[in-house]
Amino acid sequence: MQDCTNRLSTYGRCMQFDYPARRERIARALALNHEVLLIGAGHPIPKPEISDALLPFIAHQEYYYLTGHTEAIGGILAYDPRDAKWTSFVPEVTELDRVWEGREQIPGVLLAGFPDWLAARRDRPVVMLGAPIAGVSCDEARSAAIREEYKHARRPKEPAEVELMKRGAAATAAGYAKIQPWLRAGVSERTLQIELETEYFRHGAQCTGYDTIIGAGLQSAVFHGSPSPDRLLQDGDFVLIDSGAQVDRYVTDVTRTYGIGRLSGFQRDLYQAVLGAQQRACERCRPGMEWKDLHFTTAADMMCSLAAMGVVRGDPHLLVEQDVHTLFYPHGLGHMVGLGVRDASGLEPGRARDPRPSLRSLRMDLVLRAGYIVTVEPGLYLIPAILRDPGRRQRYAKVVNWDLVDQHLHIGGVRIEDNILVTAGEPVNLTAAIPKSLA
Template sequence: MSSSLSARRSRLAAALALDDALLVVGAGHPVALPEGSDQTYPFRSHAEYFHLTDRECAGGVVVFDPRDGVETGWVSFVPAVTEAERVWEGRRQTEGTDLNALAGWLEARRGRPIAGLGAPPVDLAIDGALSARIREAFSHARRVKDEGEIARIRAAAAATAAGFATLAPLIRPGQSERALQIELEAGFFRAGASRPGYGTIIGSGPNSAVLHFEPSERRLRDGEFVLVDAGAEIDRYMADVTRTYVAGTPSGFQRDLYDVVLGAEERAIARCVPGAEWKALHLATAVDLVSGLVSLGVMRGQPESLVEQEAHTLFFPHGVGHMVGLGVRDGSGLQPGRLKDPRPSLRTLRMDLPLAAGYVVTIEPGLYFIPPLLTDPARRERFQACVNWPLVDQHLATGGVRIEDNILVTSGSPENLTRAIPKRW
């Protein structure tokens, strides 16, 4: 086991406050495809298991007994590789203690409460309330990325930059969204990526206003926005980047809208310092975006008041970002002890916590012309005085702009891990 993994386990053991309880973390098992083809969905160990082992191991279980010490109390149990797995898959035995010995380990500790994380064995008597408390502490503790994790995110960011460098010259009228996806992801792989970190999003024209649009065969037209949200994954750690381009020559309105989003993104990045409250950062970014829309004549009124009225959600319906690392929203959620803010405008905000050094977050403001929102009669009535509706109607097919970078919070100025991917046309 590497020294960095040992240090990670020790740090987590100290943070979990298990007292005399046992910790059992399971990797999970492959899920069979439904058509009886003797195939499974691609297997990925549960993130909580992977964080403690740095490996994929179907059926693996890692346990911890605090009585045995923060460094020596960990045992990794792994299933024995079968002959069929060796023959058909070329699988090799994973290092660790035979999974059959888990029952004896547990029997020797009979009567003690068990916290189960990941996908623990189904036959264990898991303490649900204890597990929920430990999961909250575990999730919070692993928000701070260690040096090894940051190195993997940097590598994923570099592979992502290579893919976007391949993509950018290809964005022109006549190309299809699907063709762009193929070249982008090929660029990731050529630069060392294991896989795309999540389903690649590429939307052109009106599709650029669909927040999670799956690339289609639609071909780009001259003067259209092309929104690309994608990231490479290396050893389970990933980047998450969005850039918005124009196929051909942008209009003045498109340039102005893009500049509003870019300015808001750059100001939000500068706010990513230790102690900054994520919710306050989100709302400040919403004010910046609304200020831009007021200057463009799209909205009317004082920006702070418009955000208080939740009018910004017409054009900025999502949160300003989330955590990223071991998963596309790794570690997002609430600060321990906090409750979800009930305001409707914050229902899509993925975090409510103060930032700390070692956190890696996305900053991804956006402005969109989304017909289902902007043609809704109830919204039009509610925000009648807040919006220049005739101008909005002229731009219903404009699509949208999102710009997203991955930011490492440090003890000093924030570091943009994806700064190598150009944002200016």
């Protein structure tokens, strides 16, 4: 199979990954003995309608990471540890494929040769990663264990991956810069989305890394809200934008919160509470830091600010122990990002998921290491669905100033997010070029 895949970057330079070296590294990390490893690329999914149209095909990231093949529909990467040999089985490109879609033949062994390859190893257990492969059964428990080892081995980013993510961050920064003149009363959320994403594409992005989230006013406290052409920014609104460009499958994930017109003192204090906590959390992203500890430290940091604002009463660390922070900060501090949003998040090897309800939305429980790229995205929100709950009001009657909360239930919330590269020294903020200011 081809030794490496060349990709043209958004600026015309050639980006090269050393796939043989990557596969060799992964093989050492997985330490397979007699099992056969199969990694499936997957198949397109039909659109939910009566037609022959398909949703855009995306090769499974576990397959793509070791091949770089974006259009290998049904492709299979196979590894036999007995001879330490990788074999890439690829679909044959037909005349119709060339005529209708302009496809070219991917280097490798045609898929027609896979059944004989597998039959020659019929007495050996199969470990399967990526997408399921029709007609092939596997050791499910062993496959799940190997998937966790594979995920852990992929977590540190190679220099070429970091460079791709820097290009994605640059495209994202261009988008956020473009929308600044549009942050004014009377503009719709949908208009912001159009201007933002168009600028990503002008700067080399193929698509967004995920569906852009834009929410104005109360909608700024809806975590995955879709931008609407009917909701217009109004004077005194927060507008929260969570969006990022994708370049060659690598994703940037950024959130900024802006103020429209004249904001109240309470809104400004809320913003500063999140901004200060977010900046301090970014600075703490160093090797050896426990992510769960950083999450709780950041929660206590924001509780300290809410206490100073008169929203809560008591020692910030005790308030966190009582889960008071989840009233205003009901999600986790962040996650890993890379070959897809939340890519390779999860648990440190050997750990079980922490059962505490306050951590149900914490995307990872890891020790930070050099090469990791993580999002740092604390937030404070006034969410009516949470704060109007009678049970919570009764439970926290003595530590929450409910009268003050009720006065501000209409404002929504604030979240600020950057992508941080953990290094052996100072953390590097890949999205530092996107200003963090209310105006």
